[in-house]
Amino acid sequence: MIGINMSHVVLRPSFLAARKGLAAGLVAALIGLSLAGSPAIAQNAAPAAAAAPANAAPQSAPASTPATPPAGADAAATPPAADASADAAPDTRGLDQEVQGLKKDVVDLNRDLFVLEEELLFPANTQVAVFLSMDVGDFFALDSVQLKIDQKEVINYLYTPREVEALLRGGVHRLYLGNLKVGKHELVAFFSGKGPNDRDYKRGANLSFEKGIGAKYLELKINDRQRKQQPEFEIKDWE
């Protein structure tokens, strides 16, 4: 509505001329700004500008003269840009390598600290480690293991289905790590879970062992005994 009404307005000739001049000036300024402001346009325009004088050269020599310097200037300006991108790429790569190196150092340091912690907390001459492994598991679904050393409960570990699955795939779980004096000791392990026919099942196994000067490794093994259709629990002493 406003546009329609405005079309009916009669403008004075002097005002129209001034407006035309202002509009032309604005357009020229905008074009100049856009050409100067965007280097991509300037760079794309440069070959065209360079090509145009080459074609136009036979027609008019003065026309080619002003066109040549911008082309030369662009040719001089292009290599630094390429150099800048080439310089930036190695810097990033170097930084990435540095970060990777630092990550590796952190992992190595963590490993060393872990080893140091184990050596300090569980010296080899008193160390006792108990592992648990499981084979097949058709007759027994493991739920938990209670471990007693010298009639003292040292751990009561609940197994989740994921952990049991890992054991069935051949995994070995370090159930307990502790310290014991040199001499005779007794280990008792209680296994609970679901036995054959999905019945609650609890069994125990014990082992008397001699702790020497070196570290002691014991393994609780759960096997299926096919002939009896029952699970079998044994404790193996790793010499």
Add this chain to the structure above:
Amino acid sequence: MLRRVCLWWRCVSTALAVLIALSTGTASLAQPTYFLLGHEAPDFALRAVAGSNVRLSEHRGDVVVLSFWSSRCSPCRTQLAALDKSLATYRSVGLQMYGINVDDDQTRAIEFAHGGQTVNFALLLDPAKAVSRRYEVDNLPMTLLIDRNGIVRYVLRDYSAKSDDLYLQQLRTLLNE
């Protein structure tokens, strides 16, 4: 003129007072002084009333909600139902929820789990109260929101309509991360 200014100041001061009161109320619900806030949630493995054992560390990568409850506590039961609703909505985007029972008599928890008011998440038993002690549960119900990195981010030590809104807001924040 002076009367108008006085009236304006009175309105502003009243609004400020209301805002402060509201923020204090919200803060008391959230209890930002909880010692585990911003720390890794202590790992545990507990037996469930029905189903398999649960270990917290196996849910790294999911947002975990732990609610400590007792069968004797009426708001706890109401809260479990409310939590169950949120689980139905957000389970598909990685929400895990566990109710940890702190009753001395575990049979009541088992009765509750097998009774009419059932929930769709695992109810865990903490008979020795080892987990409750590690989390320093001093009020029931107490709800912890653990982010995908296993960090305790929010704690709610009460249940009401207001705390439920706050819980949903915090839960959405964690799920969006």
